[in-house]
Amino acid sequence: MIVFLIIGGVGVALLLLFLVVGDLLDGLFDFAGDLLSGAGLAGLLGAFGFVGALILGLSDSLGWAIGGGIVAGVLVGLGAGWLSLRLRRGGDHSTVRTPALVGRQAVVINPIPTDGYGEVRIVAAGQITKLNARSVEPIEAGASVYITAVLSATAVSVARLNHGRS
Template sequence: MTTFLIIGGAGVVLLGIALVVGDVLDGVLGSAEGLFDSDVFSTAGLAGLVGGFGFGGAIGLGVSGLTPVGVLTGLLLGIALAYGSTRLTRVLRHQGSSNTVRTDSLVGSEASVITAIPADGYGQVRLSHNGHLVTISACSTTAIGAGERVWISEVLTPTAVGVEPIDALPAAGEGQ
C-alpha cells in the first residue's frame, strides 16, 4: 500500500508543479509534433493519471487486500481523472469572448459621460456593449458635463468617438 501512496503523492506534487509552471511543461510536452497534439499528455492529465493510479490503487488494495485489484482500481481511477482534468483544462484554455468590442460597432449606442467633455475637446464616456464595460475617449462640438447621457454619433479614431447629447437625437418620424 505504501508504494501506491507514494505514487499518489507524486501525482499531487506533479499537480502542484503544473499549477506553478504548467504552461512551460505543456510547451515542452507539446514540442513533439503529432505525439502530443491531442492534449493527452498535458501536465494536468499526467498529474491526474499518476495521482489517480496511486490513490485508487491504495483504495483498491486496502478494500480487497489483492494487489491486482489495487492495480486495476488505480488504472481505472487514474484514466478517469486524466480524462477529466484534460477536458477541463482544454475547456478553460479555449474559452473566451467571441464578442470583441470594435469601435465601429459602438455608433448609435447610449453612454454616460464620466469625464466632462469641453466644446471641441475630449473627455471620456462609459457604456456597456455586448457584455463588456467600455470606457473610451469622446469628443463633442458642445460642452457636456460629467454624468450626462450621450449617444455615439461617429467614430473618430480607433480609440475615440464623437458624441451628441441624448436630447439631440432626432424624434421618431422627423426627417422623413
C-alpha cells in the same frame, strides 16, 4: 499501498511543476492533440495513485485497486486535459473590441466640451470600460449617449441618446 501513494505523489509533484514552470514545459507532455496535457497527465497519475490506495485500503484487493485507479485516473486526466484545453483556447469570445462598441449606449462620467474630450462609461461583455469621448455639442456628466464612431483604441465619438432632453 505505498506504491499507489508514491504514484499519487508523483502526480501531485508534476501538477506543482506544471503550475510553476508550465510555460517552459508547454507541449512536452501533450498527447492526443492537446486533450491530455501535462495537467491531464498529472491528474491521471494523482487520481490513479490515491484512488488505488484508497480502494486497496478498503478492500485488500489489488485487482480492484488497479481497476478503480485506472478508471479514476482516466476520468480525472481527461477532465483536467479538457479544462486545460478550454482555458488555453478560451477568452477571446467575450473580449471587448472597440469597433464593436459603435451604436451602444454609454453614460457620460466627465463632461464633454465642444472642443475637447470628456469621458464615458460603457458596460460591454460584463466589463465596465471607460473611454475618452468627443461630441459635436457639449454634453454634461450623467447624460445618456450612444457611440457613433471609434476615433482610436481609447477614444470614441458620441451623440446624445435623447436629443429632446437636456
